[in-house]
Amino acid sequence: MIDQSRLWDAQAAAEYDTPGEGAFAPEVLGPTVQRLAELAGGGRALELAIGTGRVAIPLHEAGVEVAGIELSAPMISRLREKVGAGSIPVTEGDMTTASAGEGFSLAFLVFNTIANLLTQEEQVACFRNAAxxxxxxxxxxIELWVPQLRSLAPGHGGTVEVSDPGYLLVDTYDTLAQRVVSHHVRFEAAVDGARGARIGRTPHRYIWPSELDLMAQLAGFTLESRWADWDRSEFTADSRSHVSVYRLPRLEP
Incomplete structure (x- = not known):
């Protein structure tokens, strides 16, 4: 079994934040925080795999009481450079088993992170722990990408997902094991005429929306909404990602 805490080491934590760009861009974070604040409904929120606080910190600043669970100590340390434990308490541990208390109105897991759990059993356990x-x-x-198996050419096991100056992302698929490995190639500045590159790899277990719904049912949830993005745009057969809202039963009056 792969030790996910070793993947999210000190170097990964140091390089994770990209203020104002990518996942940290205002046009990405703004709708995310707005929707989560609405769903919290004035109650407390728990972020599983809180990381460096990309979403939790602006959600806290929006007036929502936020706590977190995080497996990686370096990611927690990076968060602590930005906000203290008195503002956003974090429990260090696995999001399938660690406890941060009870009575939350909202739990959330964003940016494809449930796919970091590499077995179906672990993913189901994550739902049950959230419940x-x-x-x-x-x-x-849950915010999650839709597996892009339609992009695989016959006889080929990988797709180029991003090709930017300085960065290349290639995903390779094992369709029998329902695994995908993301190969992150980052090109470094030229030194003495030579340009080097660093390669990092992150494994995932991809999940179809229908399988995710079944996992939710096993934990007592019902699908309430599914959008293509945080702006509540319609989820269609061509959507590359989704935001799914699952709800526990309310107490009978």
């Missing part, structure tokens, strides 16, 4: 943290009627929100 344990929530009050009756609470919701669990």
């Amino acid at each position: 344990r943290h929530l009050a009756p009627g609470g919701c669990f929100v």
Whole structure:
């Protein structure tokens, strides 16, 4: 079994934040935080795999009480450089088993992170752990990409997902094991006429939306909404990602 905490080491934590760009761009974070604040409904929110606080910090600044669970100590240390434990408490541990308390109105897992769990059993356990943290009627929100198997050419096992100056992302698929490995190639500045490159690899277990819904049912959730993005745009057969909102049953009056 791959130790995910070793993948998210000190170097990964140091390079994770890209202020104002990519996943940290205002046009990405703004709708994310707005939607999560609405779903929290004035209650407390729990972020599984809180990382360096990309979403949790602006959500806290929007007036939502936020706590987190995070496996990587270096990622927690990076978060602590930005906000103290009194503002956003974090439990160090696995998001399938660690406990940060009970009675939350909202739990959320964004940016494809449930796919970091590499077995179906672990992914189901994550749903069940989210349910344990929530009050009756609470919701669990997952942001996840849709596997792009239609992009695979016959006889080929990989796709180029990003090709930018300085960065190349190639995904390779094992369709029998339902695994994908993302190969991140970052090109470095030329030194003495030579340009080097660093390669990092992250494994994932991809999940179809229908399988995700079944995992939710096993943990007691019902699918409430599914959008193509945080702006509530319609989810279609051509959507490359989705935001899914699952709800626990409310108490009978």
